[in-house]
Amino acid sequence: MVLSQSSSANTTQELTIEGITEPTILAYFQTLNAGDFNATANLFANDGVMHPPFESGIVGPEAIVNYLNKEALGIEASPQQGIFETIEEDLIQFQVTGKAQTSWCGVNVLWQFVINQEREILYTKIKLLASPQELLKMQRN
Numbered sequence: 001m002v003l004s005q006s007s008s009a010n011t012t013q014e015l016t017i018e019g020i021t022e023p024t025i026l027a028y029f030q031t032l033n034a035g036d037f038n039a040t041a042n043l044f045a046n047d048g049v050m051h052p053p054f055e056s057g058i059v060g061p062e063a064i065v066n067y068l069n070k071e072a073l074g075i076e077a078s079p080q081q082g083i084f085e086t087i088e089e090d091l092i093q094f095q096v097t098g099k100a101q102t103s104w105c106g107v108n109v110l111w112q113f114v115i116n117q118e119r120e121i122l123y124t125k126i127k128l129l130a131s132p133q134e135l136l137k138m139q140r141n
Helices: 023-034 037-041 061-071 132-140
Strands: 044-051 076-088 091-101 106-115 121-129
Touching: 023 037, 023 076, 023 106, 023 121, 037 061, 044 061, 076 106, 091 121
Parallel strands: 044 121
Antiparallel strands: 076 091, 091 106, 106 121
């Protein structure tokens, strides 16, 4: 992954994920890392669902932006590589692996996305790839 950021508002971010060129997926990580959670949530369809770790599904852009504003401040997602496949007519599933870093921990992550033909996110699930002991420690924090 290549991610260059600066505090200047005019700086463009360049993000590459090995195996993934879909602009919606790239924008998800760029906006998430920039803390622009409104833009992240706007990538979802009106009935799009986000399944974060330790949470039930969060439905719709408004609920997603509220969740991200509470839970994702300071998160740094470092997607590294991904694969994709067409799963139904006009639906594409993406799987991206990488790391996520918060102020209190870093962990390997699998992000799963399903996007529609309008390039909106219908579904994303964020899976932490950690041992049961590591997951218990994270859940307590």
